[in-house]
Amino acid sequence: MKVAIIGAGALGLYYGAMLQRSGVDVRFLLRRDYQAIAEGGLTVTSTAGDFHLPDVQGFRTSAEIGDVDLVIVGLKTFANAHLVEMLRPLMTGETAVLTLQNGLGNEELLAEAFGAERVLGGVAFLCSNRGAPGTVHHLGQGPIRLGEFAGGPSDRARTIAEMFIRAQVQCEAVDDLVKARWEKLVWNIPFNGLCALTGKPTDALLGHPATRRQVIELMTEVVAGANAQHLSRPIDGEPFIARMIELTEGMGPYRPSMMIDRLEGRPLELEAIYGIPLHQAALRGRSMPRVELLHALLELGEAR
Amino acid sequence: MKVAIIGAGALGLYYGAMLQRSGVDVRFLLRRDYQAIAEGGLTVTSTAGDFHLPDVQGFRTSAEIGDVDLVIVGLKTFANAHLVEMLRPLMTGETAVLTLQNGLGNEELLAEAFGAERVLGGVAFLCSNRGAPGTVHHLGQGPIRLGEFAGGPSDRARTIAEMFIRAQVQCEAVDDLVKARWEKLVWNIPFNGLCALTGKPTDALLGHPATRRQVIELMTEVVAGANAQHLSRPIDGEPFIARMIELTEGMGPYRPSMMIDRLEGRPLELEAIYGIPLHQAALRGRSMPRVELLHALLELGEAR
Numbered sequence: 001m002k003v004a005i006i007g008a009g010a011l012g013l014y015y016g017a018m019l020q021r022s023g024v025d026v027r028f029l030l031r032r033d034y035q036a037i038a039e040g041g042l043t044v045t046s047t048a049g050d051f052h053l054p055d056v057q058g059f060r061t062s063a064e065i066g067d068v069d070l071v072i073v074g075l076k077t078f079a080n081a082h083l084v085e086m087l088r089p090l091m092t093g094e095t096a097v098l099t100l101q102n103g104l105g106n107e108e109l110l111a112e113a114f115g116a117e118r119v120l121g122g123v124a125f126l127c128s129n130r131g132a133p134g135t136v137h138h139l140g141q142g143p144i145r146l147g148e149f150a151g152g153p154s155d156r157a158r159t160i161a162e163m164f165i166r167a168q169v170q171c172e173a174v175d176d177l178v179k180a181r182w183e184k185l186v187w188n189i190p191f192n193g194l195c196a197l198t199g200k201p202t203d204a205l206l207g208h209p210a211t212r213r214q215v216i217e218l219m220t221e222v223v224a225g226a227n228a229q230h231l232s233r234p235i236d237g238e239p240f241i242a243r244m245i246e247l248t249e250g251m252g253p254y255r256p257s258m259m260i261d262r263l264e265g266r267p268l269e270l271e272a273i274y275g276i277p278l279h280q281a282a283l284r285g286r287s288m289p290r291v292e293l294l295h296a297l298l299e300l301g302e303a304r
Numbered sequence: 305m306k307v308a309i310i311g312a313g314a315l316g317l318y319y320g321a322m323l324q325r326s327g328v329d330v331r332f333l334l335r336r337d338y339q340a341i342a343e344g345g346l347t348v349t350s351t352a353g354d355f356h357l358p359d360v361q362g363f364r365t366s367a368e369i370g371d372v373d374l375v376i377v378g379l380k381t382f383a384n385a386h387l388v389e390m391l392r393p394l395m396t397g398e399t400a401v402l403t404l405q406n407g408l409g410n411e412e413l414l415a416e417a418f419g420a421e422r423v424l425g426g427v428a429f430l431c432s433n434r435g436a437p438g439t440v441h442h443l444g445q446g447p448i449r450l451g452e453f454a455g456g457p458s459d460r461a462r463t464i465a466e467m468f469i470r471a472q473v474q475c476e477a478v479d480d481l482v483k484a485r486w487e488k489l490v491w492n493i494p495f496n497g498l499c500a501l502t503g504k505p506t507d508a509l510l511g512h513p514a515t516r517r518q519v520i521e522l523m524t525e526v527v528a529g530a531n532a533q534h535l536s537r538p539i540d541g542e543p544f545i546a547r548m549i550e551l552t553e554g555m556g557p558y559r560p561s562m563m564i565d566r567l568e569g570r571p572l573e574l575e576a577i578y579g580i581p582l583h584q585a586a587l588r589g590r591s592m593p594r595v596e597l598l599h600a601l602l603e604l605g606e607a608r
Contacts (some may be wrong), residue, residue, distance in 0.1 A: 293518050
């Protein structure tokens with residue numbers, strides 16, 4: 001399988017490196033890291049063992065990459081205006097596109113451009129960040145849950161999941177991608193936003209009774225928004241939220257990606273994580289008042 | 305009428321000075337300003353004309369002040385734990401207490417200590433701050449709406465209102481103090497908290513569409529909370545909120561007291577402006593979800 005990685009940040013570099021190490025033909029679209037990788041290859045540091053790939057197929061344009069069987073998209077969603085044009089040269093009549101981007105709206109964008117039948121999506125539970133050019137640090141986790149944009153079981157989703165599993169990335173093909181996306185939002189919506197807004201890591205929010213309660217209230221709003229979306233089975237709110245809280249407590253003073261984005265002055269992925277979910281919930285008659293307020297406060301911080 | 309001013313911050317010093325200038329026998333309980341006022345009197349700078357009071361009756365303890373006819377309370381509510389003991393030496397069988405403090409819960413505290421029939425409350429629309437010791441700056445506004453804690457019309461409330469009017473302070477006696485207090489909360493709850501949290505003045509919040517909408521949503525929650533309190537007449541939400549927004553737009557880049565308190569590292573009046581109103585609304589079956597989230601975020605900022 002010939003795979004292109006579009007959006008080679010921490011997520012794209014890490015998964016691409018794991019796939020290449022397992023024998024997959026991986027081609028990276030690179031910008032910041034092009035020179036370093038051309039000269040010295042790609043290094044992954046990881047608690048599971050560091051490794052180095054001396055020969056990496058890096059390209060400056062997707063036209064140079066040419067046709068592939070699978071495109072994996074790891075672009076930050078605030079760059080989505082350029083996504084379709086970046087992908088066009090890679091697409092044959094058979095190419096599948098898997099977006100591992102955050103939040104909602106990414107599959108829809110790709111489906112509109114290339115047809116719904118070409119599109120898969122996945123949620124990645126990965127903790128990684130970029131080091132010096134040519135280096136990516138894998139700090140922990142990494143499972144992926146992926147499925148067809150059109151929904152339902154598919155051989156293609158299972159084949160891609162098996163490719164990841166052979167590359168030692170935990171991966172599960174799911175029949176209900178919408179549910180998987182919303183389940184991740186139950187975590188992302190409170191913690192990404194509250195940490196970015198307050199500048200405090202997850203344990204500070206959970207350690208203070210009033211904000212801990214608001215985390216749970218925000219999660220409860222998101223579960224209700226999710227369960228209005230005609231999921232295959234509703235999210236069972238109370239136990240699911242209790243598990244999310246427990247998991248987060250195990251993470252210690254974790255700084256979500258949006259908090260790091262804000263601290264480092266990058267734009268935030270507000271549309272994908274807040275704007276579109278709020279809109280999707282509203283379309284089904286569900287308001288998420290606390291989520292709305294949090295979104296507005298984050299937006300205000302962007303207006304600089 | 306012999307009047308004691310307890311809590312001689314910007315509000316207490318300003319109203320006390322206006323009353324003394326009009327001929328009222330005013331006694332101030334002073335701490336920070338004691339020495340300066342004993343030596344050089346009290347100076348008010350104001351757009352309506354500066355004035356100086358060379359002889360001011362300042363005291364270090366309320367025992368030295370002794371009996372008075374009226375106590376006016378301007379203490380910050382976070383110091384309320386000391387309020388009753390500060391007032392006890394001033395009280396005869398006839399002394400009335402008027403609290404001009406922010407938010408809810410102040411009249412209840414005084415009523416429990418001294419009897420409901422002794423207590424009046426008022427909301428002050430004053431923009432003032434302290435200058436060097438012995439100086440208070442009046443920046444604008446100043447009207448007071450006051451009424452009996454027990455509710456209903458009263459000669460006493462009208463007499464006090466007339467005293468303020470003779471002192472050139474706009475004042476109105478109202479029959480429904482609870483309504484007056486909640487009407488002020490419709491402004492205070494969104495603007496005090498959002499400005500303190502974001503560090504941005506009122507015009508920044510109104511100039512950004514998403515936060516402007518959340519200001520209105522917060523006001524709508526507070527109006528619903530207010531109208532669950534058995535008011536004499538409900539607050540007519542839409543026109544009232546429209547008027548608040550218009551008024552605030554006229555104020556330019558205004559920095560509410562809570563924003564200044566946070567910028568200067570002082571504690572915030574969270575119980576009076578958020579905690580007790582949330583509790584009062586909940587007692588009547590009204591949740592105010594956005595207000596809850598805002599309260600929690602402000603509380604988190606206090607936990608330093």
